[in-house]
Structures are given as structure tokens and as C-alpha cells.
Amino acid sequence: MNIYDKYETVIGLEVHIQLLTNSKAYSSDSAEYGALPNTHVSVITLGHPGTLPKANKKVIEYAVRLGLALNCTITRENMYARKNYFYADLPKGYQITQDKTPICRGGHITIKDKDGNERVIHLTRIHMEEDAGKSIHDQDPFDTLIDLNRAGVALLEIVSEPELKNADEAYSYLSEVRKLVRHLDICDGNMEEGSLRCDANVSVMLKGSKTFGRRVEVKNMNSIRNVKLAIEHEIKRHIDLIEAGGTVDQDTRSFDASKGTTFSLRSKEMANDYRYFPEPDLPPVIVSVDYIEKIRSTMPALPDELFNKYKKELHLSDYDASFLTESKTIASYFEDLIQKTSNYKAAANWMMGTVKNYLNENAITIDQFPLPAHQLSALIKLVDDGKVSSSVASQTIFPALIKDPGQTPLKIAETLNLIQESNTGALQELIKEALQKYPDKVLEYKNGKTGLIGHFMGEVMKLSKGKADPKVANELMKKELEK
């Protein structure tokens, strides 16, 4: 037995999401990313004495929205707390966060394990807090540079129970979180720019053990893939250490993406004594039942709900349903589309085929897609009515429509002379003409060589210049041959 199989892993994730607010959590300076250093600041952000923070309404709204989406209990009476630590990018000397009254408690996220089974991962809490500034250590040879634009930007921290069992589950959990926060329009989910960050608490223990192994926290992973790699590395490192007779140190480590390894941040800097106490500068926030219900009524359908709807009501496959719910914009386009056509399977196929390819080839997202849903549904109808074949629709009419989105698909099909011949009388003539050309082959067919029908059909298509409706023509042809 592989030594690694003797152990089981316990992972808990702390995910920080930066909220899409205009202003910061407790002050009015801009929360926008990417400005010139130290331009999005105020005396509050800079921690000047005598200044008073004031909480941003939007942060409460977003926190409740996320909490409802994750089935959390919303805390009615919220207080803020100070988490004290000394660091140059934290001008006040404390972070305003929540300690004993996180705005959301409990709740869960459903993920799929590697066998495709659903697993429910419980959440401990979600609380509101503010971001710190940015320390830049590698630009100046002697000093650390401080940019306080990010200081005070609103964050929600989502803390999971230690229920994830491996790196793949962590990957899947994070993907779900990102999909959801994007769907709720509360965070852009961009890990590279740091608007979604994840710290992983990892420990290993012998299978069946009741006591968790010593826990290591890993930070600084700027993509979901790196979170997975960092966790895989940690698991192996822990087991190797234990198998070699050593012990794992409780530690905070940073992921080095270039090497795929982690290194210790252990130092006196990490002394964890935050001396939490209630923040007296911010009065409590009372969340009423009315308020919660008001937020609930404005919630969009969630990816999970849409997924189930697409599967159960529209009878789409898992694969189709998960593609269509992966991003909010795709989902809402599709929602629009299925209001206008009842051929759901065709609608899904268009989205996943022609439309997706078009978006990929032009490196654009569905928001920039030039065709409104009613044009696509008209195109689907054109095929369903047997006016054009689906390949003509996607290869010829679709590009023409993109070039001239004001035109209707039918008009284009007529102008380009693409309407299929499904007029039985006209087709009958063509079929007769085709069969008359090959009397010998017709005889062979009648003697059992039925494969020849393809040959006759080819002739009909040729005579009709590709416009014969193949389905209708095929049936007429069979009847004609059986005469």
C-alpha cells in the first residue's frame, strides 16, 4: 500500500472576496482597482486621529445576499470589532472586522466530488471586514513601498468547516464560490488581481484517527489551480515529514508558484495576538426581517437552481446545464432565449456550438455578442420549420446575420436563395428526374441493394442545388422506389 494512502487530509478554506462597491467599507474613498498609488485615500483610510468611520450600506446588502444564497442564518444584531496588529500597510493599527457577531452563520456550499457525487460543505461563518493596503517588497532595494489604495476596501470572509478531503474538492469548492459571487454581482472573482483570495488550512492524520494533525495555513495562491497545487504539495510534505519520523510544525506558509512549493513565513511577524475588542466608533447594525425579505425578493435565480431547472424541466444533459450556468451572462442570455423558443435542446446546442465558437474566435463575452436572443430563436424556427438545414443555418445564415444583425434570418435565407425545397410536388419532379438517370441502379435497389438510396439522394441534392429538404426528399424517394 502506498504510504500516502494511509493518511487522510482535512482542509478548511478561508476565502476573502472583495466587494464590487464604489466606495470603501467605512469611508467614501474610491474602491476601484488599478489607480495611481495612494490616490484613493482619505483621512480615515490613513488612520488620522480624530476621524470617524461610517459603514457602507452596500456591504450589508451584499453580505445578506451572499448569506441567503448560501442558506446561512443572517445575524440580526451586528457589531464590529477591532483586530489589532501592527503592520505598515494597516495605518490605523487595527482592522475593522466582526468577531463575535459574524453577519452570516452556518450555511453550505454543494460541490461535486471526483465521482460526480454531490457533497455538502458546511460553512462556519461569513463576516464583513476591510482590506489592508499593499506592501511592495521587491521594487526598491532598501525600503518597502506602501500603497494604501486598497486599505479599507470592503471584504467578506467566507470560512468553511474543515470538511474538504483533498485538493480537488478545494478546487471545486472555490470554483463554486467564484461562480456564485459573480452570479450575485457582488465580486468579480478575479484571483490574479486579488479580488478573490484564498487561505487554506491543511492537516493530515492517519485514516480513522479522531484527532486532526497539526494545521498549516497556506497563503498567496493567485489562481484556483495554484490553490490545488499548494494543497497537494502540503499534503505530500506533511506525510513525508511524518513518515520520516518528524512532526509538522504549526505554521503559516506562502506558495511559490514558480517552484510549486511552499515556504515558511514563520517569524515573529506572525505572532497571533489580535486582542479583539468591540469597535466603539461604529454603532451596531440591526438587520430586520423586512430587510432580509426585501433582499431575498431581488435575488437572481442561482446557478444551482438554473442547473436543476435545465436538467429537470428542459431535459438537458449535465454537461449542457453546467455550461449554461457557468457564467451569469451566459445563463441570462439562455434564459432570454428559452422564453422565445421551446426547442430547448436546439437552443442549448446553438449556445454551446456556433455561439460559443463565435465568442471564442473573437475573444468576446456574451455581453458583446451582436445577436439578440430573438434573432437566434428565429434562426432555430427556420430550421424547425424545415426551411433550411441546420448546417446552412449555422454556416451560412449565422455569419450573414452577424454582419447584418438588423436583418431577419428568413430574409437572409430568401436573399441568399437558401430556402429548402420541401414542396412535395416540386421534389417529386426532381426525384423522378434523378431516378430516370439511373434505371440500372433502380433495378439493383429493387433487388435489395438499398444502400443505393444515398446515391439517388445525392443526385436530388445536386438537381436542387442543395436546397431539397433531405428529410422530406428521403421519404418521397423511398415511396417512389417502392412503387
Place this chain on the structure above:
Amino acid sequence: MSPKIDKDTVDRLAHLARLEFNETEKAELVQNMNRMLVFVDKLNELNTDKVEPLIYMCDEVNILREDVMKVTITQKEALMNAPQKDSDYIKVPKVVDNKK
């Protein structure tokens, strides 16, 4: 009353505040801080068993602000009080070493 603050407490607090003291200063701090605690201990003479902790000076709740962005100071003003700076950044002594 036995002293609650000893040199170890001072060392720990000094580290958390990133401050450095010599031995004479530390001895002085031990004394000072103990005096403060004794002073505040006076309050412990009152029975507060049934009193909720007082956190807020008024009972207002839900004092919130609309999510509207405002520019209140310039970059130049922001950097004005920094002891060390360049045209864009506040500069502080390096707090990590770059050798990984």
C-alpha cells in the same frame, strides 16, 4: 497587591507594538503599567455582575452611508505626513527579506 505586569509582559507588548526599549526603560514601564492597573482596579470594587458592558456612547443603530465615492484629499496631501516617501509611495523599512 502583587504586580500583574512583569518584564515578560512588557516584552510581549513591545513586540506587538513593534517598539524597542532598553533595560532601564523596561523597568520603568513595568512600574508605570502596574500603577495604571492598580488605578483601574479601583473600579473592580463595584459589583457589576448585572451590568451589561458599555460599548457605545449612544443607542443609535444603523448609522450607514450610501455607497457614493468621494475624493477628499490628493495624493500629495496623502503623502504629506509620511516620514519617508517618494512621489507615489510611502516608504517603510523592509519588513521581509526577499531571500526565500
